[in-house]
Amino acid sequence: MAITLALAKGRILEEAVPLLERAGIRPAEDPESSRKLILGTNREGLRLILVRAADVPTYVQYGAADLGVAGLDLLAEHGGEGLYQPLDLGIARCRLCVAVSEGFDYGAAVKQGARLRVATKYIGTAREHFAAKGVHVDLIHLYGSMELAPLVGLADAIVDLVDTGNTLRANKLRVVEEIMPVSSRLIVNPASLKLKRSEVAPLIALLGAARRG
Numbered sequence: 001m002a003i004t005l006a007l008a009k010g011r012i013l014e015e016a017v018p019l020l021e022r023a024g025i026r027p028a029e030d031p032e033s034s035r036k037l038i039l040g041t042n043r044e045g046l047r048l049i050l051v052r053a054a055d056v057p058t059y060v061q062y063g064a065a066d067l068g069v070a071g072l073d074l075l076a077e078h079g080g081e082g083l084y085q086p087l088d089l090g091i092a093r094c095r096l097c098v099a100v101s102e103g104f105d106y107g108a109a110v111k112q113g114a115r116l117r118v119a120t121k122y123i124g125t126a127r128e129h130f131a132a133k134g135v136h137v138d139l140i141h142l143y144g145s146m147e148l149a150p151l152v153g154l155a156d157a158i159v160d161l162v163d164t165g166n167t168l169r170a171n172k173l174r175v176v177e178e179i180m181p182v183s184s185r186l187i188v189n190p191a192s193l194k195l196k197r198s199e200v201a202p203l204i205a206l207l208g209a210a211r212r213g
């Protein structure tokens with residue numbers, strides 16, 4: 001039976017292609033430059049589909065892809081419903097953090113019980129994080145460049161990914177809380193695992209052996 005693996009262009013693909021290569025899997029053409037959304041591979045019966053990073057869990061949840069590679073940040077936001085998550089692939093590592101302008105006294109604002117405006121694309125995760133801490137927030141949904149929001153008065157704080165910290169430093173922001181460490185996970189449709197076990201299980205084992213860390 002044919003097996004479909006969902007990947008996202010950009011960072012995930014950059015790090016997933018070498019991992020696939022270590023597992024002996026090569027796309028039929030360069031996925032980064034190809035305009036095709038479905039690519040064959042050298043492994044018989046395995047094809048790749050290329051979707052937006054935030055859409056990977058949805059494709060796998062509905063069985064349009066049997067497997068996928070998704071960042072824990074986006075999985076947490078999706079909720080993980082209907083997804084089996086057998087492997088931490090250890091790629092695209094970063095941290096989901098709360099950050100503020102260098103001059104903003106976050107500790108004092110929280111202590112005073114101030115209502116904070118927080119810009120993020122991780123609305124669900126941010127809501128849970130601040131609710132658990134008892135911090136009152138108004139969440140503002142952005143789709144990118146979150147680091148700009150505190151600089152132009154749109155928000156007091158942001159919830160965003162931090163890796164090297166270069167983006168925060170370049171914009172005079174600093175981390176005040178870490179919400180979770182992030183890496184990419186292999187996600188699997190549970191029905192695919194049951195019905196296509198003889199194809200899916202060896203693939204999981206192969207990717208498990210090829211991961212680093």
Ligand code: ATP
Pocket residue numbers: 008009010011012052053054070071072073074092093094161162163164182183184
């Ligand atoms: P799109 O390009 O579709 O808007 P995106 O910006 O979320 O999506 P990427 O920036 O490629 O796409 O991020 C995909 C995933 O890679 C994220 O969900 C996260 O898990 C991880 N990631 C993002 N930024 C970094 C980073 N700076 N360092 C390490 N991993 C990261």
Ligand code: PRP
Pocket residue numbers: 011144145147160161162163164165166167168
């Ligand atoms: C991600 C993230 C941060 C940045 C953090 O953006 O949204 O802005 O990386 O990485 P750093 O700590 O190493 O600077 P990305 O570069 O993927 O751009 P994007 O806005 O297209 O997601």
